[in-house]
Amino acid sequence: MKIGIPKAMITYEYPVLYHKFFELLGVQVVYSDETNSNILNDGIIYSIDETCLANKIYMGHVANLVKRSDKENIDYIFIPRVAFFDKKETVCVKFYALYDICKNIFDAHFITVNIDYSCHETEFKAFVNLGIKLGFSFSKTILAYKKAKKLQQEYDKANYEKQIKALSNKNILLVAHPYIEHDQYMGYPVVKFLKDNQFNVIYSDINNGMQTNNESYKELSKYLYWKYNKNLLNGIIEYSEKVDGIIFISTFPCGPDAMVNDLVIRKVKDKPILNLVVDEQDGSAGLYTRLESFIDILEQNKEEMGERI
Ligand code: SF4
Incomplete structure (x- = not known):
């Protein structure tokens, strides 16, 4: 199985968690290309004028993966839906909408994790649901999520220590x-x-x-x-x-x-x-x-x- 991940927006917040979760399940991960003029132009075409540049660029990255899907046998494109982490801790509304917008605009297969603590949809639950939906066992999915989460934390810690040293x-x-x-x-x-x-x-x-x-x-x-x-x-x-x-x-x-x-x-x-x-x-x-x-x-x-x- 091969999953495409847009190299934009939320992916930069959790680069290790997403990558390692799939990799530990034995799924191959490919990314959209680095942002270039084609990606930017596609992003502008697939977005409404009023949205922010970061969101437009995200749409361009999704378009890049959609175009490559057939040739590279990409089975799914991963678009996380992230909303609330707590009743009083949310993210910009653009992150709420990405999955639904992409599903309605592009003709491709998308998968998601729905993280919304205001509806008891925790990150743990969201990743377990995703693993099971992709056909993996409950225990294998839990192990993959826990290990990927730990690796993300270690990556963040190492990055911080490197920055302090520098x-x-x-x-x-x-x-x-x-x-x-x-x-x-x-x-x-x-x-x-x-x-x-x-x-x-x-x-x-x-x-x-x-x-x-x-x-x-x-x-x-x-x-x-x-x-x-x-x-x-x-x-x-x-x-x-x-x-x-x-x-x-x-x-x-x-x-x-x-x-x-x-x-x-x-x-x-x-x-x-x-x-x-x-x-x-x-x-x-x-x-x-x-x-x-x-x-x-x-x-x-x-x-x-x-x-x-
Ligand atoms: S916070 Fe929201 S509006 Fe601002 S750049 Fe990020 S996605 Fe765009």
């Missing part, structure tokens, strides 16, 4: 969802530019709260209920003292990020902040001009600090 005297904190910062079209050009300019990039989503119920985000907002935005705020609290500046990257038009980023920018007063909003108009000149100016400010601040010391 902290240098020239750090920039990147505040963006992993599906934005690691995407070839949306965040990667920014990451590459910073690294080419000898800055160490610290990712806000990789922080000490990933494995615990860290609530340090409450220092910035007590009533936030988007799970992935809470995690980004935990990263800001943990790293803001250790970095020279903060760069936010969001996609147009993202409701949660527009609200949360604006709130943080008003509250974090002691660091230079750059707020980048990426859209589907391919024009990098303006982006690089803004990044260059921001880096100039950081370098100047460093020089002034050196003089004062």
Whole structure:
């Protein structure tokens, strides 16, 4: 059996869990290609204008797998449906809808996990149901899920430790969802530019709260209920003292990020902040001009600090 996974959005939140769950069941996993102009164009065609760029790119990745399905014998495309993790902890509504939208748009076989704690649909239950639906035994499915979950936790921990070790005297904190910062079209050009300019990039989503119920985000907002935005705020609290500046990257038009980023920018007063909003108009000149100016400010601040010391 072969499963296709779109390399976009939710996949970046749980890369090991998804991959290992299928692999441990003996299922072959293939991914959509890296984001490219064809994927972007298809995503725009298969989306409504009003949706965010990240969602459009996701649709392009699904289209990429649908096109490859016959030639590569892909049996199913995996589109998780993720909604609530707790009564007061949810995710952006785009994640609720992905599976139903794809089923209604594309002529392909889709499978899902339905994670919605508000209806007692836990992650454990969702993966067990999926394994059984694919024809695997109850015990084999449970073992695969538990092992994959453990491997995801170990991966997160190792990533965090690596990031802490890599902290240098020239750090920039990147505040963006992993599906934005690691995407070839949306965040990667920014990451590459910073690294080419000898800055160490610290990712806000990789922080000490990933494995615990860290609530340090409450220092910035007590009533936030988007799970992935809470995690980004935990990263800001943990790293803001250790970095020279903060760069936010969001996609147009993202409701949660527009609200949360604006709130943080008003509250974090002691660091230079750059707020980048990426859209589907391919024009990098303006982006690089803004990044260059921001880096100039950081370098100047460093020089002034050196003089004062
Ligand atoms: S959080 Fe923002 S970028 Fe992410 S899916 Fe929702 S609207 Fe799109």
